[in-house]
Amino acid sequence: KAGVTQTPRYLIKTRGQQVTLSCSPISGHRSVSWYQQTPGQGLQFLFEYFSETQRNKGNFPGRFSGRQFSNSRSEMNVSTLELGDSALYLCASSFDNTEAFFGQGTRLTVV
Amino acid sequence: QKEVEQNSGPLSVPEGAIASLNCTYSDRGSQSFFWYRQYSGKSPELIMFIYSNGDKEDGRFTAQLNKASQYVSLLIRDSQPSDSATYLCAVNIQGAQKLVFGQGTRLTINP
Numbered sequence: 001k002a003g004v005t006q007t008p009r010y011l012i013k014t015r016g017q018q019v020t021l022s023c024s025p026i027s028g029h030r031s032v033s034w035y036q037q038t039p040g041q042g043l044q045f046l047f048e049y050f051s052e053t054q055r056n057k058g059n060f061p062g063r064f065s066g067r068q069f070s071n072s073r074s075e076m077n078v079s080t081l082e083l084g085d086s087a088l089y090l091c092a093s094s095f096d097n098t099e100a101f102f103g104q105g106t107r108l109t110v111v
Numbered sequence: 112q113k114e115v116e117q118n119s120g121p122l123s124v125p126e127g128a129i130a131s132l133n134c135t136y137s138d139r140g141s142q143s144f145f146w147y148r149q150y151s152g153k154s155p156e157l158i159m160f161i162y163s164n165g166d167k168e169d170g171r172f173t174a175q176l177n178k179a180s181q182y183v184s185l186l187i188r189d190s191q192p193s194d195s196a197t198y199l200c201a202v203n204i205q206g207a208q209k210l211v212f213g214q215g216t217r218l219t220i221n222p
Contacts (some may be wrong), residue, residue, distance in 0.1 A: 033209065043155070043199065043212040057209050090154055097208050099145065102154045 001026065004093050004103035018079040021106045025072050025093030028081055029072045032074040033100060035067060037088040046089075050096065078108075086110045114138060115202050117213035126222050130187040134200030134213055137181065144176055144183045145210065148196045155199055172174060177207035190220045 005024040013019050025032050034046040045058040049068035066076040072093075078085055086109050092100040117134050133144075143162055147155035159174040161167045161183065167174045167192040173186040183202075187194055197215040204211055 031208070035210075035212075042214045043201075043210075044211045045211065048208045050208070058209070089155075092210075096205065098143075099157055099160050100210060101157055102147075105154045 004091055004101055006089075006091050006103035007108060008105050009104065010107045010109075011111060013081050014111055015083060016076060017066030017081050019073055019081060019108060021075045021089055021091075021108075023074045023076075023093075023103060025074070025091075026101060029095050029101075030072050031094045031095040031096050031100075032068055032072065032094045033094075034074070034076050035090045036060075036084075036091065037090060037105075043090070046076065052106055081110045083110050112185055112210045113213075114204070115200055115213040117198075117200050117216050119214055119218040121219055122216055123221060124190050126190060126192060126220055128190055130190045130194065130218055130220070131216065132185040132187075132198050132200075132216050134183045134185075135181055136183070136200075136202045136211075138202065139178075139181065140192045140205055141181075141202045141204060143200040144174070145203070146172075146174060147186045147199040147201060147212075148194075149215065150196045187218075192220045192222055194218065195220045 022098040031050045033048040037043045047057045068074045087103045090105045091103045145163040147161040150157045161176045162176040171188045175184045199215045200213040
């Protein structure tokens, strides 16, 4: 079956702009989590959605937000981009708090 | 103290030998433990998960969990050059529906 699909794969944005990333989970999975990966900080949890509800949020500023739709697809939004937001953004899906499978990620570069 | 700790490496192992990767965690209530493999420029790939104390084997991989010592390890038998990657230990924090990752151990298998 199809894996986790993230779009776009690569993005270049300018400071101050906003960006929206998309994630389609594995069919049947209702939990979607988002992570930021940087060389310095490693993989850090952003937030997790289950059945359109945010169940948990990491320690990121309010510029980072997300949502989940009724078909379990999820989006995350980053407003007022900063240079430090340059990272690989990863989406992971799971059935419900079980094994999580990652998408290929979106590489965001802020210039 | 970090929630999940791994030796960053690099760990160098000759081809055909056993590679041993270790991870400790701080939350005694953690229930689920995962090992991901990440090749350079790629997203993390789930290779093992373990929920109960003891050993779990899957092909050349064995995960070991000791909740009393708050320790989880991954053994790779008959190491191959294709096993060269960064290995990430992840712990599902109790009640939080989120994975906390270690910084990863970079493993190199030398032919």
